[in-house]
Amino acid sequence: MTSERIVEILDKAAEILSRYPLCDYCLGRQFSSLCRGARNDEKGKAIKLMLTMRSLLKHREAGEVDEAIRAVAATGFNPAIKTLQAVGGELPDVKKCHICRGALDRSRFQEAAEKVAEELREYEFRNFLVGARVPADIREIEDSLRAQFSIDTGEDIKADITREVGRIIQGRFNVPVEYHNPDIAIVVDIFSGQHEIQINPLFIKGFYRKLERNIPQTPWYCRDCWGRGCEKCNYTGKEYPESVSELIGDPALKIFEALSYKFHGVGREDVDATVIGTGRPFILELKYPRKRLVDLSKLEKEVNEYAAGKVEISNLSYSSRKELRALKSLSPIASKTYEALVEFDGEVDDEKLRMIEEEFRDLFVEQQTPRRVLKRRADKIRQKKLYYIEAEKIDGRTVKFRIKTQGGLYVKELIDGDEGRTRPNISEALGRRPLKIDLTVIEVEAPGVEA
Numbered sequence: 001m002t003s004e005r006i007v008e009i010l011d012k013a014a015e016i017l018s019r020y021p022l023c024d025y026c027l028g029r030q031f032s033s034l035c036r037g038a039r040n041d042e043k044g045k046a047i048k049l050m051l052t053m054r055s056l057l058k059h060r061e062a063g064e065v066d067e068a069i070r071a072v073a074a075t076g077f078n079p080a081i082k083t084l085q086a087v088g089g090e091l092p093d094v095k096k097c098h099i100c101r102g103a104l105d106r107s108r109f110q111e112a113a114e115k116v117a118e119e120l121r122e123y124e125f126r127n128f129l130v131g132a133r134v135p136a137d138i139r140e141i142e143d144s145l146r147a148q149f150s151i152d153t154g155e156d157i158k159a160d161i162t163r164e165v166g167r168i169i170q171g172r173f174n175v176p177v178e179y180h181n182p183d184i185a186i187v188v189d190i191f192s193g194q195h196e197i198q199i200n201p202l203f204i205k206g207f208y209r210k211l212e213r214n215i216p217q218t219p220w221y222c223r224d225c226w227g228r229g230c231e232k233c234n235y236t237g238k239e240y241p242e243s244v245s246e247l248i249g250d251p252a253l254k255i256f257e258a259l260s261y262k263f264h265g266v267g268r269e270d271v272d273a274t275v276i277g278t279g280r281p282f283i284l285e286l287k288y289p290r291k292r293l294v295d296l297s298k299l300e301k302e303v304n305e306y307a308a309g310k311v312e313i314s315n316l317s318y319s320s321r322k323e324l325r326a327l328k329s330l331s332p333i334a335s336k337t338y339e340a341l342v343e344f345d346g347e348v349d350d351e352k353l354r355m356i357e358e359e360f361r362d363l364f365v366e367q368q369t370p371r372r373v374l375k376r377r378a379d380k381i382r383q384k385k386l387y388y389i390e391a392e393k394i395d396g397r398t399v400k401f402r403i404k405t406q407g408g409l410y411v412k413e414l415i416d417g418d419e420g421r422t423r424p425n426i427s428e429a430l431g432r433r434p435l436k437i438d439l440t441v442i443e444v445e446a447p448g449v450e451a
């Protein structure tokens with residue numbers, strides 16, 4: 001019977017309190033799953049009120065109060081103290097909560113939330129998450145109490161802390177709680193009064209075009225001094241003064257008031273290749289940003305002014321770590337289309353060019369690690385797919401190729417053969433050696449990445 005269950009609950013609560021004084025939160029939490037839409041201290045108060053009223057009824061019938069009201073009064077519950085006084089009962093000493101020792105308290109939650117809010121004031125965020133740290137001994141005390149009284153309606157103590165602190169922060173900043181990818185993650189330790197705030201990075205996706213040659217994608221340290229600065233690099237520590245990463249990241253850092261950034265490109269082109277067409281996809285990761293609600297067209301405009309004539313970005317959108325992970329795993333299978341303007345050491349045979357167009361189609365190219373990257377990459381043979389080559393003769397010795405390949409295929413070596421380390425190759429098929437190769441990336445296609 002339901003009404004008997006209620007009596008059971010009151011009896012159980014009275015029994016618990018007669019052994020262990022519990023605050024409103026810690027008592028209510030043991031019966032938390034019996035009611036929705038109320039906080040645990042409200043549930044605890046309700047139970048304590050019922051026990052107080054029941055004791056008063058018993059006093060009216062039998063002329064004396066039971067132990068329950070004294071146990072409730074010992075938790076510092078004011079209605080029990082007042083009622084006990086009214087019937088002339090002896091007041092017990094008020095004791096600290098057996099589980100939380102008084103840490104779960106509205107004013108303490110308020111205080112903790114205020115401290116967090118003060119620190120968050122300088123940050124923009126779209127959502128947040130509050131976590132709680134609870135000392136192991138407090139968990140053990142609660143666990144053994146639940147075992148002792150066979151409590152199966154309880155809730156985790158963390159829920160009290162995260163709910164109360166979260167509610168105050170939510171009210172202050174008017175942003176929702178986000179469980180999977182919060183902009184801000186807060187960990188509160190209500191027991192020690194400490195807290196930690198984790199500012200999660202902001203991800204921005206876009207496409208870049210590289211209009212000028214000899215700009216590496218990421219800063220390239222001087223080969224002689226490895227960044228310390230030496231005579232050869234004019235004490236800059238760098239092989240090239242600028243990089244795509246810096247040309248995009250530096251203005252972004254200022255706009256978003258971030259501490260640092262990391263540039264993630266979907267693959268990379270050679271330093272001396274340009275990128276045109278739709279451009280190459282990238283994700284910029286901004287760390288500790290103070291601003292997050294910036295109109296991305298402002299970023300696009302400022303980068304394109306700052307990097308004018310060198311790098312141009314477009315199609316910006318807010319992204320996530322999840323998308324970054326997906327993009328990175330796709331990077332090796334992304335296909336790339338290049339345009340290569342090649343000057344050969346002699347007249348190029350038209351027949352041989354047609355043959356290349358016919359035969360260099362949907363095949364696998366075997367490439368031993370190019371000599372020029374051997375210092376940085378392991379020496380091994382890779383097989384990469386070549387989709388097609390289109391050739392357009394510009395003059396007797398110069399040909400413009402359009403080449404579509406799987407990501408990771410070294411195109412320069414596909415053209416010059418790298419002394420036989422890449423097979424097949426254009427140089428061998430033509431019987432001519434290239435004197436000059438101008439390489440441009442015109443398209444990068446990663447599945448799932450749309451321009």
Ligand SMILES: [Zn+2]
Pocket residue numbers: 022023024025026027097098099100101102103104
């Ligand atoms: Zn407590």
Ligand SMILES: [Zn+2]
Pocket residue numbers: 222223224225226227228229230231232233234235236237238
């Ligand atoms: Zn140097």
